Amino acid sequence: METPQSGGRAAPLLEVDGVTLAFGGVKALSGVGFDVRPGSITAVIGPNGAGKTSLFNTISGFYRPTGGSIRFKGQDITSVPAPRRARMGLGRSFQNIALFRGMTVLDNIKLGRHAHLKTTVLDALLYIGRASREEAELRRDIEERIIDFLEIDHIRHAPVSALSYGLQKRVEMARALAMQPEILMLDEPVAGMNREETEDMARFILDVREEWGVTVLMVEHDMGMVMDLSDHVVVLNFGQVIAQGAPATVQTDPEVVRAYLGSGDVDELRRRLRTSGVTEGSA
Amino acid sequence: MRIGTLKETYVADAALFDSRTQKIWLVVAGALLVLFPFVASDYWLYLACLVSINVASATGLNILTGYTGLVSLGQAAFMGLGAYTVATMESTMGTPFALNLLCGGVVAMIGGLVVGIPSLRVKGLYLAIATIAASFITHFLFANLSFTGGTGGLSIQPASWFGLPLDTSFRIYWLIVPVTLLMLLGAANLFRTRIGRAFIAIRDRDISAEVLGIPLLRYKLLSFGLSSFYAGVAGGLWAYFFRVVTPESFPLLMSIFFLAAIIVGGMGTILGGVLGAVFMTMVPELLKFVFDLIPGGAGLTVFLSPVRTIIFGLLIIGFLVFEPHGLAEIWRRVRRYFHLWPFRN
Amino acid sequence: MMDWAYLFEISLTGVAGGGLYSLAALAFVIVYKATRVVNIAIGEMLMAGAYLFFTFAAMFALPIWLAIPATVLGSGLLGAMIERTMIRPLLGEPPISVFMVTVGLGSVLVGLVEVIWTADQRRLPEFLPAQPIMIGDAFLAPKIFWGAVIAVIFIAAVLLIFRFWRGGIALRATASDQAAAYSVGINVPRVFSLAWVFSAMIAAVSGIIVGSIGGISSSMGVFGLSVLVVVIVGGLDSVLGALIGGLFIGLVEALAGAYLGGEYKLLATFIVLVAVLLVRPYGLFGTHEIERL
Numbered sequence: 001m002e003t004p005q006s007g008g009r010a011a012p013l014l015e016v017d018g019v020t021l022a023f024g025g026v027k028a029l030s031g032v033g034f035d036v037r038p039g040s041i042t043a044v045i046g047p048n049g050a051g052k053t054s055l056f057n058t059i060s061g062f063y064r065p066t067g068g069s070i071r072f073k074g075q076d077i078t079s080v081p082a083p084r085r086a087r088m089g090l091g092r093s094f095q096n097i098a099l100f101r102g103m104t105v106l107d108n109i110k111l112g113r114h115a116h117l118k119t120t121v122l123d124a125l126l127y128i129g130r131a132s133r134e135e136a137e138l139r140r141d142i143e144e145r146i147i148d149f150l151e152i153d154h155i156r157h158a159p160v161s162a163l164s165y166g167l168q169k170r171v172e173m174a175r176a177l178a179m180q181p182e183i184l185m186l187d188e189p190v191a192g193m194n195r196e197e198t199e200d201m202a203r204f205i206l207d208v209r210e211e212w213g214v215t216v217l218m219v220e221h222d223m224g225m226v227m228d229l230s231d232h233v234v235v236l237n238f239g240q241v242i243a244q245g246a247p248a249t250v251q252t253d254p255e256v257v258r259a260y261l262g263s264g265d266v267d268e269l270r271r272r273l274r275t276s277g278v279t280e281g282s283a
Numbered sequence: 284m285r286i287g288t289l290k291e292t293y294v295a296d297a298a299l300f301d302s303r304t305q306k307i308w309l310v311v312a313g314a315l316l317v318l319f320p321f322v323a324s325d326y327w328l329y330l331a332c333l334v335s336i337n338v339a340s341a342t343g344l345n346i347l348t349g350y351t352g353l354v355s356l357g358q359a360a361f362m363g364l365g366a367y368t369v370a371t372m373e374s375t376m377g378t379p380f381a382l383n384l385l386c387g388g389v390v391a392m393i394g395g396l397v398v399g400i401p402s403l404r405v406k407g408l409y410l411a412i413a414t415i416a417a418s419f420i421t422h423f424l425f426a427n428l429s430f431t432g433g434t435g436g437l438s439i440q441p442a443s444w445f446g447l448p449l450d451t452s453f454r455i456y457w458l459i460v461p462v463t464l465l466m467l468l469g470a471a472n473l474f475r476t477r478i479g480r481a482f483i484a485i486r487d488r489d490i491s492a493e494v495l496g497i498p499l500l501r502y503k504l505l506s507f508g509l510s511s512f513y514a515g516v517a518g519g520l521w522a523y524f525f526r527v528v529t530p531e532s533f534p535l536l537m538s539i540f541f542l543a544a545i546i547v548g549g550m551g552t553i554l555g556g557v558l559g560a561v562f563m564t565m566v567p568e569l570l571k572f573v574f575d576l577i578p579g580g581a582g583l584t585v586f587l588s589p590v591r592t593i594i595f596g597l598l599i600i601g602f603l604v605f606e607p608h609g610l611a612e613i614w615r616r617v618r619r620y621f622h623l624w625p626f627r628n
Numbered sequence: 629m630m631d632w633a634y635l636f637e638i639s640l641t642g643v644a645g646g647g648l649y650s651l652a653a654l655a656f657v658i659v660y661k662a663t664r665v666v667n668i669a670i671g672e673m674l675m676a677g678a679y680l681f682f683t684f685a686a687m688f689a690l691p692i693w694l695a696i697p698a699t700v701l702g703s704g705l706l707g708a709m710i711e712r713t714m715i716r717p718l719l720g721e722p723p724i725s726v727f728m729v730t731v732g733l734g735s736v737l738v739g740l741v742e743v744i745w746t747a748d749q750r751r752l753p754e755f756l757p758a759q760p761i762m763i764g765d766a767f768l769a770p771k772i773f774w775g776a777v778i779a780v781i782f783i784a785a786v787l788l789i790f791r792f793w794r795g796g797i798a799l800r801a802t803a804s805d806q807a808a809a810y811s812v813g814i815n816v817p818r819v820f821s822l823a824w825v826f827s828a829m830i831a832a833v834s835g836i837i838v839g840s841i842g843g844i845s846s847s848m849g850v851f852g853l854s855v856l857v858v859v860i861v862g863g864l865d866s867v868l869g870a871l872i873g874g875l876f877i878g879l880v881e882a883l884a885g886a887y888l889g890g891e892y893k894l895l896a897t898f899i900v901l902v903a904v905l906l907v908r909p910y911g912l913f914g915t916h917e918i919e920r921l
Contacts, residue, residue: 420895590739592736
């Protein structure tokens, strides 16, 4: 599928090509294709049930697509197992927070680095030597780069089950960052947050791109976030891509409007609202 | 919440025993452990050795069930593998006990891998059922293989330390307790590293763990192999302690004993494994004591075994329903009370 | 030169005996289908039923037509009590906890049996017709035959109930999503209770038959291991799977016992278990749950 790239330079970091995912007779995804340019912020939007999380799960390696392919950094990863994708640089946060309740905030974050660490069982049992050096190095790195950055130093030893929703989401993000990702996949990073928390998260996402050079791919419902932050928007409905491009283009695409509001004709929609007595708000 | 424990370096924050009070208690405990065999009677020495062996095995099971969330009813079977390995090596080759114990652990670990590879690819339930089956299979093997002495079992020469036979409780205490302490230290260290964290992640949310970079099958097998290794070494110690192994020495009930131990003690904490093993080892002794007190108690000894079985089951059910975090949690609550006590009005 | 007649006779006995496995497996599946609980103590519940029958029929010398219903009712009561005291409180806890509770339950039942009735083997009073059954030239022990007949009747009845009674749907709804079941008006605790009551009753019937064939003892629970393999082969939540799996395992064990020796029965079952886990872990008819991240 042709992807309009504003001044396209480098090769795409992630290429999703004709991906189809079927569970028995149900097609969660049909022929989904788009590219993610390095250093960009790409948003995947669509009504509920459109297949956004299934798409993420397929890219992560949790689901095996029934058709199509996925390329990351030029390599075909369609049959690469999920843990290896994590090591290659595919970081991820989850829609319904997937923190490990039996561990503290710090341990959860440290877990994100798992695939890059080298400690073996024997090292671990002994601890002195390789394991303690690696752990100290890890701790230092996380404290200085992640905990500081996300402003969660006051809760680092707290059990995650004791945290508020907003803080848990931030710890999720921290853990995803600990994965040293080249592409950070955020599944609804601001779901359920108030205005202030949303703005904080938006700031973090922009900073992550600026300071860390991480490419962001996010699923989001908050249209303000999507329009303000993204360089590229992909719209899914019923498992298919119905539009993609710059935020402004996608916003007025009749297909997109139809998917969300039931009718593709924006003028028609306005007329209907007027005649039903509802005051016309800003366009 | 402990006060006055400011840490100034990350390394200090990550230490196992991080406050001065804890370090003092550690030294006291160490001194007690060293003094104990000199002042204790034979009966208490016997109990101490038994408790120690149980602590070692329970810690192994805790790694698998408490930390990784995989139920196993095969702890006894793997102990049996370790015990028979030690018995066979000691009697046919006379190799040093350290080597025998290590081999006991390795053989048990291999047994664990054989059981684990088919069953860990699916849900944890299948591992539990496979371990029950493994119990019966090992029993069958112990009773029927040519070199395992059949139903009569094998008797074992005492371990020897540079020619000195470790044939009394006093002497073998100095083998069993240090080995157990090493195993405890290893387990505690494990959970300060990525390996331990991966185990906990598998218990809490294994599907997400995989996407975050943890190969599930490999780590489940690792956990099971490690726990079987611990069981094997504990079984080897058992063999050197009791000096006789038979196919009936490691029944399914013993696996249930260990499961009860970690549930009662507190799954997922090293302290829990210790408390649970101590508690459960004392239960049959307490029972014997109670039966002796009851008038006409001599006739009740036939009920000792079944009542013990009932109590194991009731402890499992009771703690899971009323105090799922076990004695370790109760201990934590007591400690917290005393920490805050100076601040109460 | 293969003795076909012998093979046929052994197979017949195996399949018929497998019917009993199917019945016990049915008791397991009912609880799993309704509550997602894996009851590892299914063998011990079977044993409890057998001992209850022994108490009513032999110790209290009740006539058979009274002893059997009394046993079934008593077992139902036991099932309800188990559910109320140790299963219900663990609603919402990770499934591993309930699983371990059933391990404890098995232990308690075995201990109780040994305390009350001692560990000795006992015989149950005869009540099944005793004429040998001949199918062609093959001999089939009458108890096994009638046991299989009773088992098949029960299984057919349960299959029909689940198919046509809306309670069957309620059962499945409760299993897959308790909160949703509540919100459409299903009395979830009642469904749980009923599942355990029926399961215990069926386990009791199974126990009576198995006990009649081979006597009762406190180690009868080992029957449960074969039953667990049956439900893995057939699928944890499949009634049809319990039937087919039971017949299959019965056949395998009979053949192993006849051609290799009695001690090899359990080994053969274990090999089947390993094979199934490697090839079709969700069993022949079980539902493969699709996990969501």
